[in-house]
Amino acid sequence: LPVQLMPDITLPQLSINFRSYSLTLEEIEKKVVQPIEAILAATPRIKDIRSYSSSRSTFFQVQFEFGTDMRFVTLDLQEKLNRFFKSLDSKDFYYYVNTMSSTNWQALFMRLVIQGDANDTSLAEMAETRIVPILEAVNGVAEVNVGGGRWRSVAITFIPEMLEAYGATMESATGQLRKAVSEDFFLGQMQGLSERHFVLLQNRLDSLAKIKRVPIDQSGVATLADVASIEEEEYKSDRIFHYNGKNVVGISITKEASANPLALARRMERAIEDARAQLPEGFDIQIEENVA
Numbered sequence: 001l002p003v004q005l006m007p008d009i010t011l012p013q014l015s016i017n018f019r020s021y022s023l024t025l026e027e028i029e030k031k032v033v034q035p036i037e038a039i040l041a042a043t044p045r046i047k048d049i050r051s052y053s054s055s056r057s058t059f060f061q062v063q064f065e066f067g068t069d070m071r072f073v074t075l076d077l078q079e080k081l082n083r084f085f086k087s088l089d090s091k092d093f094y095y096y097v098n099t100m101s102s103t104n105w106q107a108l109f110m111r112l113v114i115q116g117d118a119n120d121t122s123l124a125e126m127a128e129t130r131i132v133p134i135l136e137a138v139n140g141v142a143e144v145n146v147g148g149g150r151w152r153s154v155a156i157t158f159i160p161e162m163l164e165a166y167g168a169t170m171e172s173a174t175g176q177l178r179k180a181v182s183e184d185f186f187l188g189q190m191q192g193l194s195e196r197h198f199v200l201l202q203n204r205l206d207s208l209a210k211i212k213r214v215p216i217d218q219s220g221v222a223t224l225a226d227v228a229s230i231e232e233e234e235y236k237s238d239r240i241f242h243y244n245g246k247n248v249v250g251i252s253i254t255k256e257a258s259a260n261p262l263a264l265a266r267r268m269e270r271a272i273e274d275a276r277a278q279l280p281e282g283f284d285i286q287i288e289e290n291v292a
Contacts (some may be wrong), residue, residue, distance in 0.1 A: 011100040012047075012064035014074060016081070019057040020093040028058050031088065036060060039080050043073070074099055082171050109141075109255040110268060110290050115248040116283030123249040130278040131251065131285065138271045140259030147250040154211055155231050162227040166216065173216040173227060208232050250288070265292035 018032055033051055040049050040062060048063040064073065078097055085095060114127050127146045135144045158170055212225035224230065255264055269287075276285050 010070050012066055012068045012070060013100040014062050014064075014070070014077075015098045015100075016060040016062070016095065017057075017098070018059075018093065018095040023056065023093070025053060025055045028053055028056070033058055035084060036081070039077075039084060043077060045073070070099055079171065079175065082174065086170070108252060108291070109261065109264065110253040110292075111288040112251040112253070112272070112285055113248045113288050114251065114279070114283065114285050116279070117247075118283075119247060123247060126279070126283070127249050127251055131275045134271050134275045134278070135251070135253060135268070138264070138267050140256050140264040140267065141253060142256045142259075143254045145252045145254075147252065154208060156211075156224070157229040159227055159229065163216075166222040166227060168216045168222065168227060173224060176216055177211075177214050177224065261292040265290060 016036065018028075018036075020028065020032075023031065033053055037049060037051065040046060040060070045065045045068045046062060047065050050061045052059045052061075064070070074097060081095070081097070085093075112131075114123055114131065116123060116126075118126070124146055132144050132146065135141060158173065163169060163173065208230065212223060212230055214224045216222050216224055216227055253268070255261065272285060272287065279285065
């Protein structure tokens with residue numbers, strides 16, 4: 001067997017991140033924190049629940065007993081949270097659930113930042129056109145993603161009448177979509193049936209056609225395209241990144257499972273030098289994190 005830098009470990013922990021653009025700290029405590037704590041308290045094998053709240057956001061850290069099937073627990077908890085957030089009177093929010101798995105740590109190999117005197121959209125375009133092709137060509141690199149600026153995304157508007165006609169619900173449709181992408185899928189703003197949901201195109205569903213073909217139930221008879229309007233568009237980041245006082249965009253690099261991290265790091269350093277030469281004067285690219 002090949003020697004691994006880190007063994008495959010799934011810790012009995014998960015986190016829940018929630019952010020609202022209108023709720024006050026007091027409202028978050030009453031309408032979000034307390035109900036979610038009640039949901040978690042009723043979940044089997046939970047050992048410890050911690051929450052940290054501030055104006056417009058809250059973060060839960062949940063620890064389970066060792067031996068807990070975290071895949072099953074995460075899916076079960078996700079369904080309960082979907083039902084809860086559907087009933088929330090405020091609609092301008094988003095949330096996501098993350099598991100603690102070493103496969104995530106192993107996959108993310110390196111983080112870079114590009115900085116310069118330009119807005120985030122211009123930096124993102126420069127990264128996509130000049131930097132990403134060089135990095136993707138490196139042997140052992142699985143994927144290169146740009147953060148900041150504008151992302152490719154798909155806006156999905158569910159049609160209540162069509163969901164009813166096929167005997168489906170928004171929860172079943174979004175649940176199938178989540179399974180088609182990954183366990184840590186981020187769906188965007190969880191809102192009412194007639195409102196939009198954003199799916200970021202940075203995972204296994206990397207095209208509009210693939211998203212349209214996702215089945216909305218176990219039978220596979222009806223697809224997402226049968227019950228929703230699906231359009232590709234730009235989704236602007238709601239975050240601004242600065243590094244030493246300048247605008248930046250981040251680049252995350254994941255490696256192939258079989259790639260030697262030390263050898264890949266050397267190849268990446270040479271590629272970064274080549275990429276740096278493609279940047280105009282006043283711009284630079286730096287390594288922010290290197291797991292090797």
